[in-house]
Amino acid sequence: MKTRTTTAIGGTVLGTLLISGSTAFGQCDVTPPVGAVEQNDPGYCGSDEADDPNGGCNNAVATWQDLGELGASASVFGDVGAYTTTAGAATRDLDWYSFTVPANGSLTMTFNSYNQTAGADPIDFVGFFATNSDDCGALTVEGFAFPCGGDLTVNVAAGVSYGVITTVDGFGAGGASDCTTDYVVTMSYEESPYDCGDPSQGACDEPNGTPGCADYDCCVAVCEFDDLCCDESWDEACAGEVFNLCGYFSYECNSVAGGPANDCAIAPETVTPGIIDFDTTLAETDGPAQPQCGSPAGAEQLDKDVWFLYTPATDGLAFAVTCGYLTWDTKVAAYGPYADFGTFNPQALEADFLACNEDGCTDGTYSSTLSLEVVAGNSYLIRIGGYLGENGPGQFELSLVEGSGCLPVTAVLGDNPVDTTGAVGFNLDLTGICDPGDFGDDLIYNVTYFTFSPDTSDLYTITTCNQADFDTRLAVLTDECEADSCIACLDDTEGCAGFTTTLELDLIGGVEYTIAVGGYNAAALGTGTMTISAGPPPDPCEDYDNSCAAPQVVSIGSYDIVTAPCGDVDYTGFCDPGDFGTDIITNAYFMEFTPAETGIHTISTCNQAAFDTRIGVQTACEFSTVIACLDDTDGCEGFTTTLSVDLTGGVTYIIVIGGYGIGDAGDATVTISDGAPPDPCEGYTNDCSSPEVLPGLGDFPFDNLCAQAAGDRQFDMTGFCDPGDFGDDVVWNTYYFEFTATADGDYTFSTCNQASFDTRLVVASSCDPSTTIACNDDGTDDSGAECEGFTSNIDVPLTAGTYIVGVGGYAAGNAGTGLLTVLGPEDPDCPGDYNGDGVVDGADLTILLGDWGGGAADLNGDGIVDGADLTILLGNWGDC
Numbered sequence: 109m110k111t112r113t114t115t116a117i118g119g120t121v122l123g124t125l126l127i128s129g130s131t132a133f134g135q136c137d138v139t140p141p142v143g144a145v146e147q148n149d150p151g152y153c154g155s156d157e158a159d160d161p162n163g164g165c166n167n168a169v170a171t172w173q174d175l176g177e178l179g180a181s182a183s184v185f186g187d188v189g190a191y192t193t194t195a196g197a198a199t200r201d202l203d204w205y206s207f208t209v210p211a212n213g214s215l216t217m218t219f220n221s222y223n224q225t226a227g228a229d230p231i232d233f234v235g236f237f238a239t240n241s242d243d244c245g246a247l248t249v250e251g252f253a254f255p256c257g258g259d260l261t262v263n264v265a266a267g268v269s270y271g272v273i274t275t276v277d278g279f280g281a282g283g284a285s286d287c288t289t290d291y292v293v294t295m296s297y298e299e300s301p302y303d304c305g306d307p308s309q310g311a312c313d314e315p316n317g318t319p320g321c322a323d324y325d326c327c328v329a330v331c332e333f334d335d336l337c338c339d340e341s342w343d344e345a346c347a348g349e350v351f352n353l354c355g356y357f358s359y360e361c362n363s364v365a366g367g368p369a370n371d372c373a374i375a376p377e378t379v380t381p382g383i384i385d386f387d388t389t390l391a392e393t394d395g396p397a398q399p400q401c402g403s404p405a406g407a408e409q410l411d412k413d414v415w416f417l418y419t420p421a422t423d424g425l426a427f428a429v430t431c432g433y434l435t436w437d438t439k440v441a442a443y444g445p446y447a448d449f450g451t452f453n454p455q456a457l458e459a460d461f462l463a464c465n466e467d468g469c470t471d472g473t474y475s476s477t478l479s480l481e482v483v484a485g486n487s488y489l490i491r492i493g494g495y496l497g498e499n500g501p502g503q504f505e506l507s508l509v510e511g512s513g514c515l516p517v518t519a520v521l522g523d524n525p526v527d528t529t530g531a532v533g534f535n536l537d538l539t540g541i542c543d544p545g546d547f548g549d550d551l552i553y554n555v556t557y558f559t560f561s562p563d564t565s566d567l568y569t570i571t572t573c574n575q576a577d578f579d580t581r582l583a584v585l586t587d588e589c590e591a592d593s594c595i596a597c598l599d600d601t602e603g604c605a606g607f608t609t610t611l612e613l614d615l616i617g618g619v620e621y622t623i624a625v626g627g628y629n630a631a632a633l634g635t636g637t638m639t640i641s642a643g644p645p646p647d648p649c650e651d652y653d654n655s656c657a658a659p660q661v662v663s664i665g666s667y668d669i670v671t672a673p674c675g676d677v678d679y680t681g682f683c684d685p686g687d688f689g690t691d692i693i694t695n696a697y698f699m700e701f702t703p704a705e706t707g708i709h710t711i712s713t714c715n716q717a718a719f720d721t722r723i724g725v726q727t728a729c730e731f732s733t734v735i736a737c738l739d740d741t742d743g744c745e746g747f748t749t750t751l752s753v754d755l756t757g758g759v760t761y762i763i764v765i766g767g768y769g770i771g772d773a774g775d776a777t778v779t780i781s782d783g784a785p786p787d788p789c790e791g792y793t794n795d796c797s798s799p800e801v802l803p804g805l806g807d808f809p810f811d812n813l814c815a816q817a818a819g820d821r822q823f824d825m826t827g828f829c830d831p832g833d834f835g836d837d838v839v840w841n842t843y844y845f846e847f848t849a850t851a852d853g854d855y856t857f858s859t860c861n862q863a864s865f866d867t868r869l870v871v872a873s874s875c876d877p878s879t880t881i882a883c884n885d886d887g888t889d890d891s892g893a894e895c896e897g898f899t900s901n902i903d904v905p906l907t908a909g910t911y912i913v914g915v916g917g918y919a920a921g922n923a924g925t926g927l928l929t930v931l932g933p934e935d936p937d938c939p940g941d942y943n944g945d946g947v948v949d950g951a952d953l954t955i956l957l958g959d960w961g962g963g964a965a966d967l968n969g970d971g972i973v974d975g976a977d978l979t980i981l982l983g984n985w986g987d988c
Contacts, residue, residue, distance in 0.1 A: 147186025164204025410493025545599030576636025686739030804943025863926025
């Protein structure tokens with residue numbers, strides 16, 4: 109296994125990574141080139157919404173913006189920045205793009221950014237390149253670059269998922285940039301001239317009898333040094349260069365006189381649980397570099413290492429911890445398991461690697477805490493070394509917890525950092541012992557434990573309220589981490605955004621308690637702060653300056669507001685805002701409005717809020733004075749709202765803007781206007797009898813929100829076509845196209861990764877559902893991967909003629925915007941006439957450029973759309 113110069117990152121590490129020490133640059137040109145792909149989350153930066161549409165591994169369920177398979181070049185553009193949330197947390201936006209390449213080759217990425225803030229420097233922008241974008245647990249950053257024109261060249265291989273990640277070097281506090289950093293990343297891909305990376309070629313570190321070897325990066329490096337290794341045979345000379353050029357590990361231990369007895373992996377010290385002394389002062393380094401520890405490039409090695417052999421008596425979770433036992437920067441790694449250590453082969457240490465930790469302690473000493481699941485009777489090597497050569501005497505504690513992930517750290521009064529990303533699968537089952545809340549089961553998932561000993565008996569508050577980026581649960585135990593000793597637990601707390609928690613209970617001075625901090629379900633994990641205080645909890649809304657007694661005074665116009673979990677409005681028995689949920693407007697924000705004239709007035713957050721909104725209008729602060737309220741409005745995405753109400757001129761009203769549920773709060777724009785709102789669907793005529801006529805092949809935008817508002821635009825295929833395994837056989841809220849196939853052949857109709865909602869597609873010969881030819885609910889793309897967001901794809905053979913294509917939703921509530929892509933065979937008598945209109949012109953050129961690097965617009969049959977196809981198209985320019 110090859111040791112690369114990489115930085116391993118886990119699910120949320122990029123949310124906290126800082127880059128520094130670079131030189132300044134001027135502002136860059138960020139004009140997107142033709143065909144560049146825009147980020148799919150415009151407006152997210154500065155928002156508190158839970159799931160960033162391209163939040164990558166920072167989301168509980170990873171959400172990369174998929175670019176598909178790259179061609180010769182591709183570009184992405186958007187904006188990122190740092191900001192402070194409504195809860196006061198300093199954070200930043202990252203954009204995550206994933207892609208693959210068609211064959212082994214090299215990829216050069218050029219990064220440019222422009223910070224619109226006056227006098228700002230774009231230096232705080234940084235772009236990363238990562239591998240394994242489809243597995244956050246294995247995600248590895250291979251390098252990074254700064255603008256302007258900062259570039260990075262890497263080897264890439266077919267069959268591997270890659271990613272480009274953009275962000276800024278800073279958070280929302282301390283003068284970091286705001287959300288005005290625009291960027292463009294341009295990627296140029298070139299297929300490798302070397303035949304490398306095929307597993308059948310054999311290992312790289314030994315003669316294999318074939319040209320090339322199985323490790324693509326190493327093979328290219330060696331063949332660039334000696335091309336005979338790829339042209340003729342991978343012989344002994346080629347294998348020898350592997351250790352010079354590729355960083356392959358070859359075991360060698362040269363202990364010095366007076367060095368530790370366990371200096372070498374082949375002679376470890378046998379240990380059992382307890383506190384163990386060691387000294388690395390005169391130790392040599394014989395183990396492999398381990399980028400998995402999380403160290404930056406150039407610091408992957410565990411320098412001056414010593415070795416220990418541990419054979420547990422029972423199954424469980426073993427911990428090797430240096431926290432509090434030394435004063436220098438350690439790393440701890442584990443290898444194995446070994447059923448018979450007598451057969452141990454040190455050359456295989458890289459392959460035997462199990463786990464590593466660098467800075468896992470919370471005491472600020474850069475000490476380490478390694479956890480490892482172990483099986484009784486197997487042996488495990490524990491390796492302790494230093495960061496960048498640090499060394500010295502010290503101790504580590506080895507412990508074993510049978511079947512549990514409980515190793516508490518000491519908590520203090522005040523703020524305690526929480527990170528549950530390393531506790532996946534360590535759950536606390538309180539079933540039959542304590543019920544944390546009304547929803548879900550009685551487990552606390554992905555638990556991190558703390559011990560806390562109060563000095564005095566008092567009421568104590570333990571809280572993650574507005575201080576965690578995941579849905580938290582808390583519990584307090586009296587007997588270490590034993591579930592049956594639980595004395596209190598809680599899930600959600602009113603007034604705490606993001607389903608965070610505040611737990612209050614009486615504790616006895618001098619007694620040691622264990623606090624469990626975890627998530628609502630298996631997907632709930634992340635980082636945050638747990639605050640412990642004596643006495644009643646602090647009021648999180650103490651400095652919040654909006655209330656019904658102190659509303660924002662408004663008139664006709666638009667207002668940007670931020671709602672917060674500082675009070676609800678309960679209309680139960682007075683006004684029903686909609687068909688779903690309670691009659692409460694959560695996280696209420698109050699406005700005072702006095703209309704100049706009597707008549708209809710409209711208050712709207714339609715398509716202008718980052719959360720599910722509700723609106724109410726009252727004549728006074730008493731909830732019973734409500735005269736109108738509303739939840740969702742047809743034609744408004746994201747469950748936003750438009751409320752029209754008849755108001756009396758000169759009378760003062762209270763407008764309430766809030767959310768549907770306790771987690772619905774954040775940024776919104778509220779527009780107040782006189783008169784009824786314009787009907788966004790006025791003049792909407794699309795139905796099966798009057799479809800939009802498609803001019804040919806290509807990409808065509810659609811919007812079926814007005815079809816949803818009309819309420820009768822369904823294409824019912826029941827008995828004629830089954831679109832998938834789930835739901836009914838209806839295309840809901842259908843938007844209709846008329847498509848004419850100009851030739852017999854295979855056609856594709858697709859919304860795959862191109863719609864804001866769960867889509868369904870149908871192709872029929874007419875408006876009669878019995879003429880349905882094909883339908884699809886959840887599709888797959890060209891690589892066989894499932895389309896994101898339950899979008900759709902149909903591949904169907906058609907004869908020349910006219911057809912109805914319907915685009916709609918999975919259910920009545922599924923509507924929004926998207927892009928329908930239509931592909932098909934070009935006229936063999938008119939190469940380049942993609943849209944079948946009998947002429948090769950600018951419309952066809954647009955289709956070719958839009959498919960550049962792909963295959964659908966391929967004219968010469970070589971599987972890729974490139975300059976050769978452009979030459980053919982230009983040669984046939986004009987009438988066919």
